[in-house]
Amino acid sequence: MDNLQTLAGPVAVLLMLLFFGGSLYMSLRIRKRTENADGYMTGGGKIGFGISAASMTATWIWAASMYASATSGYTYGISGPIHYGLWGALMILLIYPFGRRIRQVAPKAHTIAEVMFARHGRSSQLMLAGSNVLGSVISLTSNLIAGGALIDMLSPFTFTQGILAIGAGVLLYTLWSGFRASVLTDFAQVCAMLGAVIVIIPVVFFAAGGPSLFETGASNLTPQQADFFSSDAFFNQGAPYIAAVLAYAIGNQTIAQRLFAVREDLIKKTFITATFGYGATIIGIGMLGVIALYAGITPVGGDVNNLIPQMAATYLSPLLLCIFFVMIIGSLSSTADADLTALSSIVMADIYGQNIAGKKKANPRTMVLIGRITMIVAMVAGLYFAGSQFNILDLLVFVGALWGALVFPVIASFYWNRVTNLAFSVSVVVALAAFLPVRFEWVDLDGPLGVVSDVLSTVGIGVVLGLMAFGFFGKRVALIVGTVATLASAPFAIGFLHTYPVLSGSLIAYAVSTIVCVALTLPSRKPDFDFELIKQRTGDFDSVDTDELNAELAQLTDADRPLTADEERR
Amino acid sequence: MEMSTIALTAYVLVWPLIVAGTLTVIVRAFVKEARAAKSEGRSII
Numbered sequence: 017m018d019n020l021q022t023l024a025g026p027v028a029v030l031l032m033l034l035f036f037g038g039s040l041y042m043s044l045r046i047r048k049r050t051e052n053a054d055g056y057m058t059g060g061g062k063i064g065f066g067i068s069a070a071s072m073t074a075t076w077i078w079a080a081s082m083y084a085s086a087t088s089g090y091t092y093g094i095s096g097p098i099h100y101g102l103w104g105a106l107m108i109l110l111i112y113p114f115g116r117r118i119r120q121v122a123p124k125a126h127t128i129a130e131v132m133f134a135r136h137g138r139s140s141q142l143m144l145a146g147s148n149v150l151g152s153v154i155s156l157t158s159n160l161i162a163g164g165a166l167i168d169m170l171s172p173f174t175f176t177q178g179i180l181a182i183g184a185g186v187l188l189y190t191l192w193s194g195f196r197a198s199v200l201t202d203f204a205q206v207c208a209m210l211g212a213v214i215v216i217i218p219v220v221f222f223a224a225g226g227p228s229l230f231e232t233g234a235s236n237l238t239p240q241q242a243d244f245f246s247s248d249a250f251f252n253q254g255a256p257y258i259a260a261v262l263a264y265a266i267g268n269q270t271i272a273q274r275l276f277a278v279r280e281d282l283i284k285k286t287f288i289t290a291t292f293g294y295g296a297t298i299i300g301i302g303m304l305g306v307i308a309l310y311a312g313i314t315p316v317g318g319d320v321n322n323l324i325p326q327m328a329a330t331y332l333s334p335l336l337l338c339i340f341f342v343m344i345i346g347s348l349s350s351t352a353d354a355d356l357t358a359l360s361s362i363v364m365a366d367i368y369g370q371n372i373a374g375k376k377k378a379n380p381r382t383m384v385l386i387g388r389i390t391m392i393v394a395m396v397a398g399l400y401f402a403g404s405q406f407n408i409l410d411l412l413v414f415v416g417a418l419w420g421a422l423v424f425p426v427i428a429s430f431y432w433n434r435v436t437n438l439a440f441s442v443s444v445v446v447a448l449a450a451f452l453p454v455r456f457e458w459v460d461l462d463g464p465l466g467v468v469s470d471v472l473s474t475v476g477i478g479v480v481l482g483l484m485a486f487g488f489f490g491k492r493v494a495l496i497v498g499t500v501a502t503l504a505s506a507p508f509a510i511g512f513l514h515t516y517p518v519l520s521g522s523l524i525a526y527a528v529s530t531i532v533c534v535a536l537t538l539p540s541r542k543p544d545f546d547f548e549l550i551k552q553r554t555g556d557f558d559s560v561d562t563d564e565l566n567a568e569l570a571q572l573t574d575a576d577r578p579l580t581a582d583e584e585r586r
Numbered sequence: 587m588e589m590s591t592i593a594l595t596a597y598v599l600v601w602p603l604i605v606a607g608t609l610t611v612i613v614r615a616f617v618k619e620a621r622a623a624k625s626e627g628r629s630i631i
Contacts, residue, residue: 066615293608300601
């Protein structure tokens with residue numbers, strides 16, 4: 017990047033100070049002397065549409081998704097960004113029917129794992145909580161890496177200085193008020209990000225040549241890259257993402273936390289708006305990869321992750337480069353603060369609240385303290401992992417599959433009153449055991465095992481599409497869609513799908529967990545579960561109205577302070 | 587200009603327009619909620 021423009025050191029520092037200083041100012045405006053434990057985790061479950069929609073959008077737009085969408089556009093051509101961004105957007109849309117059901121049975125919960133504790137017991141809860149902790153730490157690490165790399169490329173500062181500055185900045189504004197600070201600052205961050213996207217995409221497009229680029233640069237594309245219905249793009253990018261869509265929607269605590277935070281009647285509106293916000297932003301950023309492909313640009317150092325900063329440094333003016341810098345910092349900060357609050361709520365509610373102290377004995381003040389300590393520990397861990405040589409993508413795939421194994425048992429647990437704790441736990445473990453050797457190609461899939469893998473993957477296709485249909489249309493349509501999808505795809509998929517281990521692994525996780533969960537549930541003679549029990553077993557940890565408490569504290573402090581000169585005279 | 591060029595140009599430029607529309611919806615809702623919270627004397631969150 018030696019011949020590309022970069023930001024001067026003082027400019028980069030000023031932008032960081034403005035960004036994190038502004039976020040800190042916003043969080044100070046809503047700070048309470050005594051934070052309510054439930055507010056610290058979900059904002060009390062009464063958040064309005066504007067903030068919720070902004071927060072959902074900002075949380076799901078993370079730096080890695082911007083980079084990955086542009087990479088997809090550059091690698092797979094004009095359909096590439098669609099095969100990344102559209103399925104990512106669907107992830108948000110798909111959760112809302114399930115989200116309404118989850119809020120209906122557990123209106124005052126804080127995490128899905130907490131609900132699983134109420135529904136099944138400890139093992140189910142800890143499986144979900146464990147996968148959430150792993151996923152959030154990996155996401156936090158990934159965002160720090162993206163920020164460090166950006167600062168390293170676009171400023172005179174090093175990667176280490178970059179991750180330290182970002183880590184400190186995010187922690188500073190999130191630590192005191194937790195989730196409330198995270199969602200409020202998300203509004204400003206989404207304005208910065210979406211505002212930047214509106215300007216940057218057309219500017220880069222016209223600077224790179226405008227419409228004529230599609231005529232002069234057409235020869236740079238292969239027939240597959242020029243095809244909007246590219247099978248290459250679908251099988252390598254789109255299909256594995258469709259399988260991942262549902263897993264991320266159900267398994268990720270950051271999305272569940274916002275689900276429990278938004279006012280119940282606003283869930284649908286919020287999630288549909290965020291679907292448009294996320295989809296258009298990520299697909300739009302992916303167009304930078306398509307433009308680079310048409311323009312014949314080669315990524316610096318052969319690394320496609322350099323593509324977005326490279327396009328910005330090539331085509332943007334210094335002022336727009338500053339806006340681009342803020343856009344990326346905004347995208348990674350909004351997700352990083354969501355990861356911190358997700359981790360803190362899991363430790364507060366699932367580990368301390370449900371397992372150490374117990375629901376009735378949990379001290380809300382201790383909970384908030386634990387939440388703050390969790391954030392600090394998580395950030396230190398994220399900084400440590402960001403500085404080491406972990407393969408983040410492999411870890412993300414692992415967590416994605418872990419969530420894939422959880423999807424059917426979790427969804428079934430909210431609708432089917434016969435699912436047992438044994439069925440839940442065993443199905444997840446068996447599904448993971450089936451996933452690992454396929455995903456990491458530990459076994460030779462050319463022989464009979466390949467046929468078994470393909471048959472299970474084909475069932476997995478039916479499960480994924482059936483679950484998607486179930487959310488919107490109910491059981492009857494879901495069964496028809498799942499059966500038809502399995503039968504229709506079987507002639508094409510069997511003998512073929514095992515050549516795509518990433519896709520096969522995910523589909524097998526879905527299929528095996530579904531088959532085992534159903535097989536263990538049907539013969540069970542346990543009494544049917546009463547969903548009303550979940551409302552009784554979950555709920556607020558903090559019964560004290562901290563608004564009143566804060567007002568009283570303020571009065572006490574006012575009484576204690578020395579009188580002013582005017583007051584003494586009076 | 588060929589039809590495919592026009593279509594591809596629209597394909598690239600439609601996303602910022604959708605983003606602008608979404609951002610407008612979010613900002614208007616936020617402003618409305620902030621005003622309501624202020625008039626009722628409570629925090630927006």
